[in-house]
Amino acid sequence: MRFGRLCRLKLSDKYCMLSRVADNLYWMSRYLERAEHTARLLSVALNQMLDEDPQRAVLRLERMLHALRTSPPPDAPADPYAIFHLLTFDQQNAGSIASAIGAARENARQVREQISTEMWEQINRLYLRVRHANTEDTWQADPAEFLHFIKERSHLFQGVTDATMSHDEGWLFIQVGRFIERAGATATLLDTYFQIHLADETAQTLDFVDWLGLLKSCTAFEAYCKVYTADLKPEAITEFLLLNATLPRSVRFAAEQIERGLHALARLLAIGQAGAPSASPGGCALRSTTRR
Template sequence: MLSRLAESLYWIGRYVERAENTARLLNVNYYATLEAGGRVSEEWRPLLEISGTKNGFAEQYGRADAHSVAAWLAFDRNNPSSIASSLARARENARGLRDRIPSEMWEELNRAYLNLCFQNAEVLARDGLFEYCSAARDASQMFFGIAFATLPRDEGWSFMRSGQLLERGDNLLRLLQVRYSVRTPSNPAQAAVDNHRWMAVLKTVSAYEAYRKTEHGGLQPRAIAKFLLLNPYFPRSVRYSGENLHDALAQIERIHPQAHPQLLREAKWLLARLEHASVDDILERHSPSIDTLLSDFNAIGSAIYAAYFTA
């Protein structure tokens, strides 16, 4: 496969997953602020750190509040992680692959682009953020559902899947990194707010129901971390993402044997960390830490780019 085609599929996977992640983050945070009753500005600032766009936001908006953060993450094309930017970039990559991917995949991306990428902050004025984010989430799920049903499990599939899983693992680790930087308060009133925050963490990755079926001790931060980091069966856990990322890269390696052995070794090392680490290793002993795991995901992304997409 030409590197240009592989790169386009890889970035489609990342951008569509990013649009869904941002939509989930916005939607859940909107309801979490309502349930928490106040402290709205405090609840919106962490979204900038989770999305990695804090500096860009500060240059353009300055003050972080519900309106400015929502506009930045949903519609602003100057933000490469906004829903509109992510869908537009995914669509641009797919436009050059219309003869290489199922027509239904292109049609879904094009439909999402036309429906969502030309909207602006007027959506907030009419209290339409929930509908906008729900439409973005549904478009992503529809796109990947079509891909799972129709895209041949060849090299192109593996590159798209690699991009999707890298983005998913990176997003969840950033979410946990930010939420664990805040100490659990001892004040009962603040503890109630903290409880809402952890419920929001689970709902942001659609893990609330799965977590409650697995863990029966309430919303304990340590138990939530264990589930989201190390559960081998939940499809949005870090371990699940690492395992399936390794499998996608192993398939590419089988097509190009010994072309880039170091890349697969890095993926194996990440998977070994996740398979053998305990939650106490990560949270208490920092071996590996959440920061280390995030760096490992980013290093694999850089290695994929260097190995396959540079001339």
């Protein structure tokens, strides 16, 4: 494993990283992951709305906002355009894509000399592009294309990060930030669906399209089919998104990455060694719950 080698690295005397820098790298990574997650959920919801009766579409949008822990726009709670604006370019909403990318870029700017030039150019270009766009034009032109662009640039940034930055302490803080954000996001999404699914009164039932939406919101539909075929069962979906060891957006996968990252950091910084408890028991707990 790539972490394995890192664990054996010894910290040289010259080596150090400012605590503030670690904080900036961690948050840069979290905000970018957040922007990507929002873009993905919005993209899936907008796509599913296209061939659906308006009442269900409203429920779907409500569910998406709940999964993003965002309150609906006060003056137009069910208007797709208002919701799109709220989640993309609304600077008042700290969770909008534009706000998250701005915050990621601001964190990156404060550690400009710590990240590679390629990383900085990526995130700065993404920021400039979003800054020069607006809700109305994007909505009129092609909202899906814009959301796709955000997801793609976020993935590109992660790839550029892995390919151009030393996989040392700073990189580990970036990893930890990304996977903490991801674990939380997937868990919140599952929670939203299962609150409805397990509720006693069946005012709202979840159908095939809903479960499909959940899997797609985690880019997990294709991977699910390979394991369970296209037979969408709530229990199987839960198990897959919560406990699968290899799906990059499962809660377990994220928790294990966090655990590895924290262990590698602890070894690198020579802390927590003398019989200290595991840095993250979360990974172990999830592993022992797995049935497969």
